Amino acid sequence: xxxxDVGGEGVRGARPGREAQVGKGLRRGxxxxxGRRRGGxxxxxxxxxxxxxxxxxxxxxxxxxxxxxxxxxxxFLGGLAGAGSVLAAGAQLTGRPATxxxxxxxxxxxxxxxxxxLIHDLGRPxxxxxxxxxxKPTSPMSVGSWLLAAYGPAAGAAAVLDVAGRFPRLGGAATxxxxxxxxxxxxxxxxxAADTAVPxxxxxxxxxxxxxxxxxxxxxxxxxxxxxxxxxxxxMRTAAVFGSALxxxxxxxxxxxxxxxxEPYKRGGAGRLMRAGEVLAAAGTAGGVxxxxxxxxxxxxxGAALLAGSACTRFGVFQAGMQSARDPKYTVxxxxxxxxxxxxEAGV
Amino acid sequence: MSSLIGRNLLAGAESDVAADSGCTDHPPxxxxxxxxxxxxxxxxxxxxxxxxxxxxxxxxxxxxMSYDNTQGLSADTWRHVAFIEQNKPMGHAETxxxxxxxxxxxxxxxxxxCKHCTHAACLDVCPTGSLFRTEFGTVVVQEDICNGCGxxxxxxxxxxxxxxxxxxxxxxxxxxxxxxxxxxxxACAKACPTDSIQYGPLEELRERAALRVEQLHDIxxxxxxxxxxxxxxxxxxxxxxxxxxxxxxxxxxxPDPVVTTRDLPAMWKHAGxxxxxxxxxxxxxxxxxxxxxxxx
Numbered sequence: 001x002x003x004x005d006v007g008g009e010g011v012r013g014a015r016p017g018r019e020a021q022v023g024k025g026l027r028r029g030x031x032x033x034x035g036r037r038r039g040g041x042x043x044x045x046x047x048x049x050x051x052x053x054x055x056x057x058x059x060x061x062x063x064x065x066x067x068x069x070x071x072x073x074x075x076f077l078g079g080l081a082g083a084g085s086v087l088a089a090g091a092q093l094t095g096r097p098a099t100x101x102x103x104x105x106x107x108x109x110x111x112x113x114x115x116x117x118l119i120h121d122l123g124r125p126x127x128x129x130x131x132x133x134x135x136k137p138t139s140p141m142s143v144g145s146w147l148l149a150a151y152g153p154a155a156g157a158a159a160v161l162d163v164a165g166r167f168p169r170l171g172g173a174a175t176x177x178x179x180x181x182x183x184x185x186x187x188x189x190x191x192x193a194a195d196t197a198v199p200x201x202x203x204x205x206x207x208x209x210x211x212x213x214x215x216x217x218x219x220x221x222x223x224x225x226x227x228x229x230x231x232x233x234x235x236m237r238t239a240a241v242f243g244s245a246l247x248x249x250x251x252x253x254x255x256x257x258x259x260x261x262x263e264p265y266k267r268g269g270a271g272r273l274m275r276a277g278e279v280l281a282a283a284g285t286a287g288g289v290x291x292x293x294x295x296x297x298x299x300x301x302x303g304a305a306l307l308a309g310s311a312c313t314r315f316g317v318f319q320a321g322m323q324s325a326r327d328p329k330y331t332v333x334x335x336x337x338x339x340x341x342x343x344x345e346a347g348v
Numbered sequence: 349m350s351s352l353i354g355r356n357l358l359a360g361a362e363s364d365v366a367a368d369s370g371c372t373d374h375p376p377x378x379x380x381x382x383x384x385x386x387x388x389x390x391x392x393x394x395x396x397x398x399x400x401x402x403x404x405x406x407x408x409x410x411x412x413m414s415y416d417n418t419q420g421l422s423a424d425t426w427r428h429v430a431f432i433e434q435n436k437p438m439g440h441a442e443t444x445x446x447x448x449x450x451x452x453x454x455x456x457x458x459x460x461x462c463k464h465c466t467h468a469a470c471l472d473v474c475p476t477g478s479l480f481r482t483e484f485g486t487v488v489v490q491e492d493i494c495n496g497c498g499x500x501x502x503x504x505x506x507x508x509x510x511x512x513x514x515x516x517x518x519x520x521x522x523x524x525x526x527x528x529x530x531x532x533x534x535a536c537a538k539a540c541p542t543d544s545i546q547y548g549p550l551e552e553l554r555e556r557a558a559l560r561v562e563q564l565h566d567i568x569x570x571x572x573x574x575x576x577x578x579x580x581x582x583x584x585x586x587x588x589x590x591x592x593x594x595x596x597x598x599x600x601x602x603p604d605p606v607v608t609t610r611d612l613p614a615m616w617k618h619a620g621x622x623x624x625x626x627x628x629x630x631x632x633x634x635x636x637x638x639x640x641x642x643x644x
Contacts, residue, residue, distance in 0.1 A: 052597065053595060053597045053598050054600070055420075055430060055432070055597070055598065056411075056413045056416075056600075058419065058600055059507065060505075060506070060507050060597075060600060060601070060602050061506075061507040062422065062502070062508070062509065062510045063501075064501060065498045065501055065510070066498055082626075083626060083630070086627060086630045086631075090630060090631065090633070090634040091634075093634065094634050094640060095639045095640040096640050121497075121498070122495050122496050122516070123494075123495065123496015123497070123498065123511055123515070123516025123517055123518075124494070124495045124496040124516045124517060125495075127476075127493075127494075127495035127496075128495060130476040130478070130493055130494075130495045131475050131476060131495070131497070133476050133477055133493070134475075134476065134477040136474075136475065136477070137616075138358070138472040138473065138609055138612060139472065139474060139475045139499070140473070140612075140615075141473065141497060141499050142475035142476075145475060179627075180627075183623035183624070183626040183627045184619075184623050186623065186626060187619040187620070187622045187623040187626065190615075190619055191612075191615045191616060194611075194615050195473060195503070195609060195611075195612055195615055196473075196499075196502035196503050196608055197469065197502060197503060197504060197505040198502045202608055202611070205611055205615045205618065206614065206618050207618075208618075209615075209618045209619040209622035209623075210618075210621075210622045210625065212622070213622045213623065213625060213626040216626065217626060217629070217630065231640075232640060234637050235633050235634050235637040238633045238636065239629075239630055239633045242629050242630070242633060246625070246629070321502075325502060328597070328600075331602055332597045332602065332603060335602055335603040335604035336603050336604070338604050339603055339604045
């Protein structure tokens, strides 16, 4: 299979042998071909390659047909909007009106953009209203659609009434409503991904919501640093510390607990995105805390780094799921181990 | 219909799926038993399915995967015959097709199809209600409702349902719902010349399958085993189950599939905790800083 070409669609041009293959998944080592291997052999020796059988190396699952830009972009923008609404309410309550207004506008823009992405990703965009045809707690997408149907207007009213300066009490209620629904918007997308058979997402279902809300808080704090005056952004810098710490800690727990399903988060394109997310989050947080209170330019650069870091994490999580769905190893090996353990238990 | 209140219907054995979906006075649960030990790889099932359901062409490609150029189930392939060539003996049979090195050759063929799970993840996660449970206990997509969100595709632990290119909606085996309603058997089962694909009431098929495994074991085919027959498995048992001659993964089937929604309560719980952490954490941040002009 050395002549095969692992691309965005999986393996192209592979001509497998005639036997069902043992220990030959789509790829050996890390995610397909890449220019350089960091860490060399020492890194790989930590996890010995699992032996398993597959049907000509074909994936067991049909990988998601979701487009990365639409869905990972939606995860990012949904988080930015949701956490932004919480920060906006906090800023308003503590006498930071410029920050509050800026975040309300960014939340409205982000949720509008994410709704557009969701509709764009549909196979039949004209039928997006069918999402509100039923209410189904077993479908995170149904729950999310209703959540957006409630949150979107609240975030919209909060922003529009603030800018227009009309109906302050109604605006306050909308701001409070968006702040209460915002965390749900930021967290439910993790369930959306986890409630699938995709190993890297499903096995991470305990940690993924915390990664997502942490990433959302960091992104919203970053946005505040970019758009709000420095004299008001003290709490935003602390929020960036809180968000980044939560995101990085949850990602570490995920990588330790998810077993083989954590591997895609460290390999190939997903691995690079996750690392970039970590570095940008750490750099943006450090820059914001150390310099963001003094220099407007430093605050903008740090905020942009936080936003970019959050986006990298979301795209990394998305990519890790795609990698784990395309390689039968991640489906077969844990299930086979589970069966063997059960058989051993029954045998004793 | 017995009350659904207080019952966990996300996983585990479920004796009457049609009633639990709201069908009163329904026929018995119908299913497929695919006995791969008598499959001859003729692909009549693939052809009959395409003909009856007017499924479009799914690509003409030479794969080199034995006689399998279909490759797997998809939006445009609702029956897929797998071909596996192995250097292993088949019971006491002598094929005369050995490699002269003391090993024998066996050629496994198996017609794969949608499993019509007792706990169908595709149905659980469908946000529009397009996927539904029929009175026969099968799982069907209503194509006039589907908006092509694609959620069912990664939810399926077997890789069955998929999005049709250029159409945008999700498609899969309907177990010929239109034929069932008229008292006919599905097209694939009708066309199968060896009765490798058997259609009937699921209970009856399970009994027949148990006898068949016993029979095969008696004549020395120790490898014979059932797959998807057990109501206690991760998907509550399949409406379409199989007799296989090797491990499931050899045929491209997951060895121990679990319906993803089994863990959904845990997922919502963790998401709720995470949302509360976000709200509480940011509230604490503002509490520490206090009103502007105050602390810092």
